[in-house]
Amino acid sequence: MQDILFYIFAALTLFFGFLVVANPFSRNPVTSAMFLVLTIASLAGLFVLLNAFFLAAVQILVYAGAVMVLFLFVIMLMDIKEEERRRFKKFGVAMGLAAVAGLFGIVAKTITESGVGAGLKPAFEGDTKTLGTALFSSGQFLLPFEIVSILLLVAMVGVILLSKKDLK
Amino acid sequence: MNVGLEHYLLVSAALFSLGLLGVIMRRNLLVIYMSLELMLNAANLALVAFSRFNNNLDGQVMVFFIITVAAAEVSVGLALIVALYRKRASAHVEDLTTMKL
Numbered sequence: 001m002q003d004i005l006f007y008i009f010a011a012l013t014l015f016f017g018f019l020v021v022a023n024p025f026s027r028n029p030v031t032s033a034m035f036l037v038l039t040i041a042s043l044a045g046l047f048v049l050l051n052a053f054f055l056a057a058v059q060i061l062v063y064a065g066a067v068m069v070l071f072l073f074v075i076m077l078m079d080i081k082e083e084e085r086r087r088f089k090k091f092g093v094a095m096g097l098a099a100v101a102g103l104f105g106i107v108a109k110t111i112t113e114s115g116v117g118a119g120l121k122p123a124f125e126g127d128t129k130t131l132g133t134a135l136f137s138s139g140q141f142l143l144p145f146e147i148v149s150i151l152l153l154v155a156m157v158g159v160i161l162l163s164k165k166d167l168k
Numbered sequence: 169m170n171v172g173l174e175h176y177l178l179v180s181a182a183l184f185s186l187g188l189l190g191v192i193m194r195r196n197l198l199v200i201y202m203s204l205e206l207m208l209n210a211a212n213l214a215l216v217a218f219s220r221f222n223n224n225l226d227g228q229v230m231v232f233f234i235i236t237v238a239a240a241e242v243s244v245g246l247a248l249i250v251a252l253y254r255k256r257a258s259a260h261v262e263d264l265t266t267m268k269l
Binding site: 002003006007010014017018020021022029032033036039043046047050051052054055058059062063066067070071074077078088092093095096097099100101103104108116117121130131134135141144148151154155156158159162163 | 170177179181189190199237242243244246247248
């Protein structure tokens with residue numbers, strides 16, 4: 001059952017991911033954003049299959065919720081008619097496809113030939129309680145946690161500064 | 169056939185490749201930015217899979233931090249794009265050639 005679910009979610013993730021990048025029917029950034037939401041939701045399904053329940057919830061809340069709403073707000077500020085009139089450059093697409101296919105070939109061959117997962121069983125139960133204990137009680141990740149909160153503050157101040165009308 | 173670590177890593181690699189393809193191929197700054205998010209998510213998937221199969225929690229904690237940093241990164245990046253759009257009235261990389269010699 002879990003294996004079937006893995007194949008379903010993996011296929012959905014890659015399908016929607018492809019539609020984000022190269023939708024044959026629409027070049028509208030809003031369509032890309034909507035398919036990115038679906039990609040992220042399918043990825044959350046994969047996280048659930050990996051027993052990372054908390055991360056699946058955070059993925060939906062933060063990515064599909066907050067980040068994508070931000071994206072859509074910014075898209076609304078712009079002129080999206082412009083995008084649909086432009087064509088892809090054939091040479092650029094061909095070179096991009098070649099480069100990406102080469103990279104994927106190398107990585108995929110490395111993964112399959114190296115036997116990286118040989119003999120490893122999916123043993124780990126990463127539920128929310130264990131994750132919370134590791135984050136806050138072990139002391140190992142307390143400093144990174146505080147630094148991340150400072151990073152968020154800095155990002156907030158930076159965004160306010162950048163959004164001012166008369167940007168120097 | 170049982171689903172193992174390799175399967176998750178292959179999905180992750182394919183998703184990363186799709187993101188990279190988007191960054192190379194698309195010419196709209198916003199769509200390039202979405203492709204970047206796709207690549208970040210591919211890395212997250214690989215980390216969670218490693219965490220599960222190696223019986224180690226550090227991967228999941230790492231993903232937690234990556235999601236937080238990505239949220240901060242998106243807010244700053246989109247503010248930059250909006251500021252750029254105000255000056256140039258375009259979010260197209262081909263129109264942004266000020267630094268070209």
